[in-house]
Amino acid sequence: MTATPAPLPSNPPAAPAAAVAPATAPTAAAAPTAAAARTVGLTKVYGSGDTAVRALDHLDLTVGAGSFTAVMGPSGSGKSTLMHCLAGLDTATSGQIWLGDTDLTTLSDKALTILRRERIGFVFQAFNLLPMLTAEQNITLPLRLAGRPVDRDWFTQVTATLGLTDRLPHRPGELSGGQQQRVAMARSLMTRPDVLFADEPTGALDSRSSTEMLTFLRRSSTDFGQTIVMVTHDPNAAAYADRVILLADGRLAGDLADPNVESVLAAMATLGE
Numbered sequence: 001m002t003a004t005p006a007p008l009p010s011n012p013p014a015a016p017a018a019a020v021a022p023a024t025a026p027t028a029a030a031a032p033t034a035a036a037a038r039t040v041g042l043t044k045v046y047g048s049g050d051t052a053v054r055a056l057d058h059l060d061l062t063v064g065a066g067s068f069t070a071v072m073g074p075s076g077s078g079k080s081t082l083m084h085c086l087a088g089l090d091t092a093t094s095g096q097i098w099l100g101d102t103d104l105t106t107l108s109d110k111a112l113t114i115l116r117r118e119r120i121g122f123v124f125q126a127f128n129l130l131p132m133l134t135a136e137q138n139i140t141l142p143l144r145l146a147g148r149p150v151d152r153d154w155f156t157q158v159t160a161t162l163g164l165t166d167r168l169p170h171r172p173g174e175l176s177g178g179q180q181q182r183v184a185m186a187r188s189l190m191t192r193p194d195v196l197f198a199d200e201p202t203g204a205l206d207s208r209s210s211t212e213m214l215t216f217l218r219r220s221s222t223d224f225g226q227t228i229v230m231v232t233h234d235p236n237a238a239a240y241a242d243r244v245i246l247l248a249d250g251r252l253a254g255d256l257a258d259p260n261v262e263s264v265l266a267a268m269a270t271l272g273e
């Protein structure tokens, strides 16, 4: 790990237009050692009877360690539900959810809470910063709650890369929306999570802040081996990822390697987006 990562190209390299793969056969046999996260037959049903909603429908997905995956699909297709299940924030109706070698569906509530704290980073669209704490206190809060020491070098590196160095003594109310989002991102990275989940992290940002955020995520994966799963509706944002998966009605409806804006747009068009 270097203190000054090499600059990344502002755009991901162009890749040949990838064909949209049809929903594939189950990938349960994928090598578990290469998977940071994995679902096997993951089904999530909200409610019951006539009002039941099948948000995820027998989903088989493997997220490679160190990879940067974008999740796309129409509103209501199950993207947030998938993130919440993978992050241990919501439970499966049936199927399995693996984080590395741990099956989340077998854990007690207490064990899940500890796993979330120690191995998961989550950036919500609403930043969930505590208004009475400074940016620095917000960023280090999860470590302090876990009784773990703050790695000052890592703190300095993350906050400098996110352009927060001179905003650290300020409370969220004194920060712009983009700065608050970056504080939330820094907070989620302080514990060096196994997987960082980000649900539309650029949704509330202007184009410059959005580009900075995406460049940071790309660099985190390339330079630090950070595994990232990001929900987005934006083909430009998705093109920063190594892979784009598309959901429709809780099922895998497409899987693109080395996406670019054109291939993402083409794949979205097949879903009628």
Ligand SMILES: Nc1ncnc2c1ncn2[C@@H]1O[C@H](COP(=O)(O)OP(=O)(O)OP(=O)(O)O)[C@@H](O)[C@H]1O
Residues within 6 Å of the ligand: 046, 047, 053, 054, 055, 073, 074, 075, 076, 077, 078, 079, 080, 081, 082
């Ligand atoms: N807590 C809940 N109770 C009942 N139904 C829910 C709940 N959460 C989600 N749903 C339903 O599950 C389906 C999938 O929702 P989800 O939030 O995963 O969609 P999404 O792909 O993230 O959509 P968006 O792009 O609008 O954020 C939707 O039909 C939604 O109404």
Ligand SMILES: [Mg+2]
Residues within 6 Å of the ligand: 079, 080, 081
């Ligand atoms: Mg959502």
